[in-house]
Amino acid sequence: MSEKSDSKKQYIIEKATAVFAAKGFKSVTMKDIVEACEISRGGLYLYYSSTEEIFKDVCEKADNSEESANELSKMVESAKASDLLLWFIKEQKKAILSKTDPLIAARYEYAFFKKQNDDVTLAKQNFDTAVKVLKSIIIRGMESGEFACEDPSHAAAGMMFAIEGMKVCSATFGMTEKKVDSELLFMVQRFIEVE
């Protein structure tokens, strides 16, 4: 089962991604996905038995295919902290502007939906990971003398909260690229005092 069904699952995920990007999370029905995939109702149930299940896989795939992680791990060995920070901020900017993640609205919808049902992990993990990465970049910068920062933990967390806020604002009522740039620049200057 695993091989054949995996390729079919991939196909479903692919089609479903577009559906979630277009309609959010809760509005999507099994019927929507059946139609997008042009498969039979019963056929879909062989692989998934709820939109939520599908959505989880959709997110997972989207997260993995954001090659950022790989990129980072390559850079992190060698690069200068200021380059890493630059890269990190650029990634966040893309995320805020939904350039990498058309699923962002659906993700939040899902997060709020699950909140009601006490299933927390996904969103929290993503956030904590980002904080950790940012913090480690800051610390490296401090060690190399590139940055000065009194409290890297708080600096990283505070920055990620602001970024999270921008994501939400962007996803709900929209933000211009210019505004995002301006805010990010300001944030970097305030949080991390470059020598």
Added chain:
Amino acid sequence: MSEKSDSKKQYIIEKATAVFAAKGFKSVTMKDIVEACEISRGGLYLYYSSTEEIFKDVCEKADNSEESANELSKMVESAKASDLLLWFIKEQKKAILSKTDPLIAARYEYAFFKKQNDDVTLAKQNFDTAVKVLKSIIIRGMESGEFACEDPSHAAAGMMFAIEGMKVCSATFGMTEKKVDSELLFMVQRFIEVE
């Protein structure tokens, strides 16, 4: 109609508020509200014809009954900027921890839902207003010599983005009061350098 029906509307709003607080926005059906109100199906339709309509009134009432606005207008004449800031931060803390606003999850859900349908104003207005208030507090503090801040606009916006981020995080995967306190304290110190 206005008197009688107004009091009945108030009753419905009251009961519906609990429903939205418990179930978010999209999951709530007219039936849920009918049951919460213990009225007949047809009875509800005399006052409201969609959950969205009800939700708008629920939010409006919740917004008005957050007496903060009044409080502020009283303080703003006389008080020291540092007191105002303290008050502002406390309000935000309450909001983050959902102590004033059990509707927060439903509000975000609604914002994302409307996003799909291009109706933006509400969430944006709330955010912009908060930024304006914060900025004016900062400026007053600068004028009185209490605060030092190079760029009040960015400082205010940045701080509100972070607060927004905390709200979301709190509403989705939860935050402890301690964590919120710690972040807010750090933010205040960083954004506004108290003499």
Added chain:
Amino acid sequence: MSEKSDSKKQYIIEKATAVFAAKGFKSVTMKDIVEACEISRGGLYLYYSSTEEIFKDVCEKADNSEESANELSKMVESAKASDLLLWFIKEQKKAILSKTDPLIAARYEYAFFKKQNDDVTLAKQNFDTAVKVLKSIIIRGMESGEFACEDPSHAAAGMMFAIEGMKVCSATFGMTEKKVDSELLFMVQRFIEVE
């Protein structure tokens, strides 16, 4: 009761007539009539307890106020049969073209509706009366030597059937005045051979 309530009934009938003319019979609800009358729901029920009851009164009043009957009784004493026939045909033409009777569609709808429930009288009576009138006109014309007709009964019935058919056609898919004139003229010439 009778006086006061009668005037109120008249008022209801008047308003309801417009509703039936516009919407037919079955589509009309008590609510429609309440709204057209601008009275309360309960108020309407003091006088009528179904749309059918109202419709019957609406028709009755419309039938009576079609002053034709009176006109006829005046004419019938004195006039020449050819004048009577002319008058009769003109009345029918108006009816066909719905100029006197905006209720025509509603009447048919009602007739078919009642058919299902075995309540016959109204439509049949109207038809039979018209046949009788026409027949008596023809006979008078024969007596006065104006008309020649071998079988007045059949002639009258046949003519009224054709007129009935034209009414239906006009009420369902429309007929031009010209077409109606042409058919009526032909019918008169064929049925009654004017000397």
Added chain:
Amino acid sequence: MSEKSDSKKQYIIEKATAVFAAKGFKSVTMKDIVEACEISRGGLYLYYSSTEEIFKDVCEKADNSEESANELSKMVESAKASDLLLWFIKEQKKAILSKTDPLIAARYEYAFFKKQNDDVTLAKQNFDTAVKVLKSIIIRGMESGEFACEDPSHAAAGMMFAIEGMKVCSATFGMTEKKVDSELLFMVQRFIEVE
């Protein structure tokens, strides 16, 4: 889909025909049909999404299964005009007495209903076709010397109007077979003067 669903559609049409024959048009609900078919609510919606849609198919099938059309085309080549006329009149008689068409009341109801909504064609087409057929029979009879008629167009139209009127009268308040026979005989004699 087409094969399986076609046979199912046929089944639905069959059951629905009885419902429309019994209840007319507007009184019929999807629920009525669901119950008549002994299928599920959702099941019916797989094939039809409104009673009107079903009614159209019901009528269409009824029209086609009235084999008259075929019969006529066979006769029309060879037969004498008087035979054709006889056949035509017999068909009409059956229609008037609802022997072929138990749907007649529902058809009229539908015609009046659609009238309110400006959808005309069906009823008009049926009528016009009948006039054309009758006219061509008359003309053939004139050519063969069987009939004498000064104005075949008007004769055909007038006769069909009378037949239409009889249909309505029969469908609403009923007509005896004897009465219908008598009227038809008279009409034929008057309209078409047989040598």
Added chain:
DNA sequence: AATGAATGAGCCTTCATTCAT
């Protein structure tokens, strides 16, 4: 594995009708 017809639960909405005032 895959299909898609069929089911039935569940929500939406509208009205006729009642009843306390």
Added chain:
DNA sequence: TATGAATGAAGGCTCATTCAT
């Protein structure tokens, strides 16, 4: 008499889910 809020039945429609093929 008159009001209009309230009720609940009735019908519409959509979907998740199953199951025979």
